[in-house]
Each structure stands twice: as structure tokens, then as C-alpha cells.
Amino acid sequence: MTAAVKHFLDLDEIDAGTLRGLVDDAVAIKQGTAGTDRPLAGKTLAMIFEKPSTRTRVSFEVGMKQLGGEVVVLNGSELQLGRGETVADTARALSCYVDCIMMRTYEREKITEMAHHATVPVINGLTDHSHPCQLLADVMAYEEHRGPIRGKVVAWSGDGNNMASSWIHASVRFGFRLRIACPPERSPDPDLLAWARANGGEVELMHDPVAAVTDADCVVTDAWISMGDDDTSRHNLLAPYRVDETLMDRASEDAVFLHCLPAHRGEEVTPGVIDGPRSIVWDEAENRLHSQKAILTWCLS
Ligand code: CP
Ligand code: NVA
Numbered sequence: 001m002t003a004a005v006k007h008f009l010d011l012d013e014i015d016a017g018t019l020r021g022l023v024d025d026a027v028a029i030k031q032g033t034a035g036t037d038r039p040l041a042g043k044t045l046a047m048i049f050e051k052p053s054t055r056t057r058v059s060f061e062v063g064m065k066q067l068g069g070e071v072v073v074l075n076g077s078e079l080q081l082g083r084g085e086t087v088a089d090t091a092r093a094l095s096c097y098v099d100c101i102m103m104r105t106y107e108r109e110k111i112t113e114m115a116h117h118a119t120v121p122v123i124n125g126l127t128d129h130s131h132p133c134q135l136l137a138d139v140m141a142y143e144e145h146r147g148p149i150r151g152k153v154v155a156w157s158g159d160g161n162n163m164a165s166s167w168i169h170a171s172v173r174f175g176f177r178l179r180i181a182c183p184p185e186r187s188p189d190p191d192l193l194a195w196a197r198a199n200g201g202e203v204e205l206m207h208d209p210v211a212a213v214t215d216a217d218c219v220v221t222d223a224w225i226s227m228g229d230d231d232t233s234r235h236n237l238l239a240p241y242r243v244d245e246t247l248m249d250r251a252s253e254d255a256v257f258l259h260c261l262p263a264h265r266g267e268e269v270t271p272g273v274i275d276g277p278r279s280i281v282w283d284e285a286e287n288r289l290h291s292q293k294a295i296l297t298w299c300l301s
Pocket of ligand 2: 126131161162163222223225226227260261262
């Protein structure tokens with residue numbers, strides 16, 4: 001009997017113990033206390049990008065190489081996929097050559113289909129729906145500054161986008177309370193909130209950023225316009241949700257600020273917050289490297 005392929009598609013599809021273990025592994029990797037030096041020697045990762053990336057691309061590539069493996073980076077438009085070959089056939093072909101596939105794309109269905117047809121693990125490197133890899137780095141950054149995230153209050157102020165979805169998944173899996181403040185028109189998918197409720201999560205959807213942030217332990221935001229989206233009229237709608245010094249001052253005294261980056265200073269966050277003493281965004285960014293290594297090792301073990 002062959003073991004099931006371990007895909008990393010979304011946090012709601014992976015159990016809490018496994019996710020906790022991945023963050024702990026990432027911490028051990030960062031601290032240099034993880035086991036084998038080059039556990040992925042002889043393995044190759046293919047990365048497909050249908051959207052731009054700085055952190056995800058570089059951290060996966062550097063991480064895979066540091067683990068002893070090889071990387072092939074594929075721009076979606078340069079693949080036959082870009083001129084009509086099916087996702088299923090792309091998955092079958094890549095599975096003949098590589099040991100793992102990471103994909104950044106638009107529709108979540110493409111990743112699901114890739115995983116369905118691939119015979120190697122598939123990692124979700126962001127879709128319009130979610131960004132699960134980022135959340136491991138985010139939880140890790142919070143915990144290295146403030147201790148266990150379980151039972152803490154995280155406030156999201158901004159667009160109810162793919163990052164907000166993954167924060168909803170993470171709140172259930174890591175056991176923290178989540179308050180999401182966003183314009184009603186930009187609320188996360190109601191199915192996600194229903195999933196959180198059904199799984200014992202404490203996720204509150206609100207439309208007042210001050211109410212969401214008051215006494216929170218962690219304040220998070222993200223771009224108002226995500227990749228693949230060009231609705232700039234949304235700026236007016238989202239302006240009240242900007243994380244500025246006044247809003248940040250409503251949070252708990254030792255609250256930290258997170259942003260997955262890239263940031264747009266003056267839009268979703270002011271320079272005073274993102275470049276200020278409560279921001280831990282550069283540890284968050286660094287942790288992408290350590291957590292990608294944990295994910296790759298898990299998928300390929
Ligand atoms: N946070 C993040 O995924 O950044 P990139 O778009 O640069 O990969
Ligand atoms: N919400 C952003 C996240 C970027 C890492 C986007 O999808 O563009």
C-alpha cells in the first residue's frame with residue numbers, strides 16, 4: 001500500500017496537530033536545532049507562478065536549496081498551460097519529472113485540480129481564495145515575540161481577501177480569537193465563517209475597525225487591491241480601515257502589527273505603524289523561509 005500524498009492546500013484541510021508541528025519545526029529550523037542537514041537531497045520542486053511574487057518565490061527557492069534539493073521555476077504564461085493545456089495534463093507531466101509542485105494562481109479550483117491529478121505533493125502558494133503558507137510564518141512571528149497565540153485576540157482591519165480567509169482557518173486551527181473588520185461589501189465568504197463556527201472557532205465579523213482592534217493582541221492588515229484585481233474604487237470603501245497610529249493605539253499595550261507584504265504605505269497602513277516599534281513584519285517575512293522549509297520537509301517525508 002502506498003502512503004497518501006501530503007498536499008499543503010489549505011489550513012482547513014490539515015489537522016491542528018500537524019499545523020502546530022509545522023510551526024514548531026519551523027522554529028527548530030530557525031534556531032538551527034532541526035535534525036538532518038540536507039534532507040531533500042535528490043528532490044526537485046517545480047514552482048508555477050501565474051501571479052508575481054518576491055517572498056514566496058525566493059523563500060521556496062532558497063529553502064529548497066538549503067535543504068539540499070533543486071528547483072525549477074515556471075512562469076505560467078511560458079508553459080503549455082498558458083496556451084490551453086489542461087491543469088490535469090500539466091499535473092501528470094510535471095509528476096513525471098519533479099517530486100513536489102508549488103503553484104500560485106487565481107482560481108482555487110486550479111490548485112485542487114492540480115492536486116487531484118498530480119502524483120506528487122502540491123503546495124498552494126496563494127490563490128484568490130487563500131494564502132496558507134503565509135499563516136505559518138505569521139503565527140510563528142507572533143509567538144516568537146509574544147508567546148503562544150492560543151487564546152489571544154487577533155484583529156484584522158481591511159479587505160476581506162485571501163489573507164483574511166487564511167486567518168479564519170488559522171484561528172480555528174491554532175485556537176485564537178479573530179475579529180475581522182471590513183466593509184460589508186468586502187466581507188469574507190460566509191461559508192468560511194460558517195465553517196469556523198461549526199468547528200468551534202471564535203471568529204467575529206464586524207464593520208467597525210475600532211471595535212475590532214480595541215484591546216487586541218495582534219493587528220493585521222493587507223493590500224486593498226490584491227493581485228489580479230483592479231477595482232481601485234475600493235479605496236474609498238477601505239479608507240476607514242487603514243491601520244494608522246490612532247487605530248493601533250486602541251490595541252493592547254503590547255500588541256504587535258503584522259502584514260504579509262507587499263505593503264502600500266499610506267493606503268492600508270501608515271509608515272508610522274509598519275515602520276514603527278510594534279511592527280514585526282520583517283521577522284514575519286524572514287519566517288517565510290523557515291516555514292517553507294518545514295512545509296517542504298513535511299510534504300516530502
Ligand atoms: N507575502 C507574500 O506572499 O509575498 P510575495 O507576493 O512577494 O510572494
Ligand atoms: N492579498 C494579497 C496578498 C499578497 C501576498 C494579494 O493576493 O495580492
